[in-house]
């Protein structure tokens with residue numbers, strides 16, 4: 001399914017939130033670095049996670065078993081880590097996954113041999129300068145053409161002090177946190193500007209602790225990483241994904257009751273903030289034991305600082321566009337360097353169907369409207385833009401055609417099925 005038409009309809013019902021993409025990446029990497037078997041339940045087998053799985057196989061990890069438990073209906077995977085990294089393949093294809101690329105580069109430098117990292121789509125040009133600065137200092141050889149993928153690297157990472165800016169991507173910090181514990185001496189990561197996306201660093205440190213790796217966080221400015229540490233195997237269950245839940249939360253506010261299942265209300269995921277943001281906008285959300293019930297609500301515009309939860313921007317733009325008054329999304333410049341320039345993509349596509357959004361250098365100014373018109377929009381090859389537009393379709397007067405809708409496979413392959421299970425009406429569309 002590449003292009004689809006969505007006919008206006010009301011969404012309501014129960015939804016099992018898919019497993020966290022961020023935690024799936026992290027669990028696979030930790031398990032691969034441990035010596036022995038780890039069983040991970042509820043991994044999301046999206047394109048990004050398959051890239052990480054394949055990548056870790058290049059470092060010697062073996063997949064023992066991959067199946068769905070008929071009792072729980074949960075997918076699981078058992079892997080066997082060798083306790084040390086080896087080179088099984090030279091080329092690692094990261095598909096379009098920034099996380100895979102930035103998490104695996106330092107591991108390739110633990111091996112120290114020659115690796116070639118490939119990617120496609122916007123990933124080939126997403127920034128890696130923070131790593132190039134480290135390579136230059138540590139005399140790790142690297143080559144690329146015009147700063148783009150493919151990237152060839154060769155050389156061993158040495159322990160020491162690593163300076164990183166905090167406002168490009170937290171993924172560089174996470175990447176170093178996986179690799180530095182394996183080195184022969186202690187290291188320090190120093191953050192030279194206020195750290196954004198802190199929640200992702202919390203997730204990394206927490207899962208590393210679970211796999212027996214210690215990192216000391218000095219107020220998000222300095223992280224101490226003891227060397228000579230060993231990852232221990234662990235059975236692990238991945239919790240539901242708050243970044244994906246955000247689409248259904250906005251859908252519930254704009255439509256009828258939607259009940260979210262499978263989320264951990266005590267989660268460390270930064271995007272759990274969606275609950276507070278929509279609460280501040282006036283949404284009615286009820287927490288009932290394990291479930292989160294989202295009620296249809298009239299929401300009001302507010303100012304949203306997106307520096308700590310960048311992945312929420314596209315869907316918050318949809319909610320802002322349909323809320324009363326003015327919503328401002330600020331400190332969101334970094335979302336221009338994701339799978340698309342998300343400020344440009346979401347404002348252009350929503351404006352095309354009747355929204356009133358002005359793009360600023362670092363955010364969006366949104367004047368709410370009552371409904372949208374429908375027509376033809378494009379996903380910009382970005383899963384979060386496609387999913388945000390799908391939620392916007394529920395407030396369109398006419399059908400909405402979304403071009404390149406298959407891109408949801410990057411993080412949420414079951415998205416369109418879930419959309420239909422809540423009452424969405426979708427058919428394939430031939431642009432002919």
Ligand SMILES: O=C(O)C1=C[C@@H](OP(=O)(O)O)[C@@H](O)[C@H](O)C1
Pocket residue numbers: 021022023099168169170171174196197200310311334
């Ligand atoms: O570590 C992670 O799992 C992620 C970190 C975030 O990136 P930045 O740190 O670049 O904001 C986020 O956008 C991405 O979807 C997942």
Ligand SMILES: C=C(OP(=O)(O)O)C(=O)O
Pocket residue numbers: 048096097098099100311338339384411
């Ligand atoms: C930006 C994202 O992922 P990544 O950086 O891993 O490509 C995302 O999922 O929105």
